[in-house]
Amino acid sequence: MKSNLNLAIKTALFGGAMLTASSAFSADKELLETLLSNGSINDAQYNKLVDSKETKKAASSDVKISLNKKGFRISSADDAFKLKIGGRIHIQSGYHVGADDLPHTEGTEFRRARIHFKGVLFNDFKYVSEFDFADNKVTIKDLNVSYRGLDWLQITVGNQKQNMSMELQESSNDIMFIERSAVNSLTEKTFNRAIGLNFKSAGKDWSAQLGIYGDGASENKEPGDEGWGISSRVSYTPINTKTHVLHTGASVGYRGMDSGEVKLGYETTHMSNLYLTKAGVTDVSDMTMAIAELGYMYGPFSVQSEYAHMWLARNADTGVNFDAWYIQAGWTLTGESRSYKGSDGEFKRLKPSEEFGFGEGSGWGAVELAIRYDESDLNSGDIIGGAEKAFTLGANWYLNENIRLMADYRTAFNVSPTEKLVGQDVTGVHAFTARVQLTF
DSSP: OHHHHHHHHHHHHHHHHHHHHHHHHHHHHHHHHHHHHTTSSOHHHHHHHHHHHHHHHHHHTTEEEEEETTEEEEEETTSSSEEEEEEEEEEEEEEEESOTTSOOOOEEEEEEEEEEEEEEETTTEEEEEEEEOGGGSOEEEEEEEEEEEETTEEEEEEEEEOSOOHHHHSOTTTOSSSSOOTTHHHHTTTSSEEEEEEEEEEETTEEEEEEEEOOOSSOOOSSSOOOEEEEEEEEEEEEESSSEEEEEEEEEEEEEEEEEEEEEEEESSTTOOOEEEEEEEEEEEEEEEEEEEEEEEETTEEEEEEEEEEEEEESSSOOEEEEEEEEEEEEETTOOOOEEETTTTEEEOOOOSSOBOSSTTOBOOEEEEEEEEEEEEEEETTEEEEEEEEEEEEEEEESSSSEEEEEEEEEEEEEEOOGGGTTSOOTTOEEEEEEEEEEO
């Protein structure tokens, strides 16, 4: 932390020096002209000193510095070298109604507290390093280097998201709800971030990716082979304008394991420790997952859906399989359309047409309402992980591009509880979550 503070101070001092360079040069030139007029220096000496000052000024102007809604940025004059410092802060609270007899946690938390350093080296190399300080510990998120010197192919090596699920690919800054859907109960702990090598080719309306991965960045203290995985995702957008989008996509992933354990489940809120569905499958030799995705947007309305199916093979026992799916819809009351990037095959954050404020030219930002229905079934063979259906209602107020206020209500019904909760009343559990989100 001390070294990071020193770096920040040095960066601030350097930026201040660059901003004052021009005024300092003007003052120096006036002094030289006074010395010349007084005869203290001759013409040759004057010209030499002025040339030296102009050379130093030109050198300092080779660096461009900016600070705006996109974060703190430094770049060379030719943009061959770039550095962007940004981050996100998600402060949220979660509460329940109807869960008094079930063990759970309520309160407030820093859901995410991240800082990232992104940039370019020698035009063709892109780097990303992002760290999360939530829960008072440091976690590596993205930490990778990409080569993009080829028009048709980008190669990335390091810790990165695997090529599964549109919802998983979308940033937590951009999704319509505070938490992802029940599909995340299958994908989060199986095909999330891992250290690997990824190949991507994309155009304005399509993307195709293939990657091979080891395990995640966390230290594995258990003996044995961590295993390996491979995943691929493709997307195609036959309609792709700023206000009208039709998205199609699919992904498939495989992971070989020595004799591993796969943990699945969905928490009512991020900090509740209450799982109506939860499964732990041991002695797994390999797992396979396939996901189909569909999205549509027309003006302020959007619909998005995914279906995921997982197969787990076991060394000694019969294999098991699980599935989950969701459909969600959003409506922006203030008329804005969601952002979409065809070369990534995913929706990005909504950008309000006017910023909230009370000054001249200000407005009320953007307001978005959302609804989601999702299901998951973690019962298969001898595994009783439970099954649930749920509705989620969401409201988002975008004060500007950097600050969003969020509120979600989720209720689960037709619950077949996990083995741990068999015999307990799990009907009528209502979860409320609120968040203040800052990103830059």
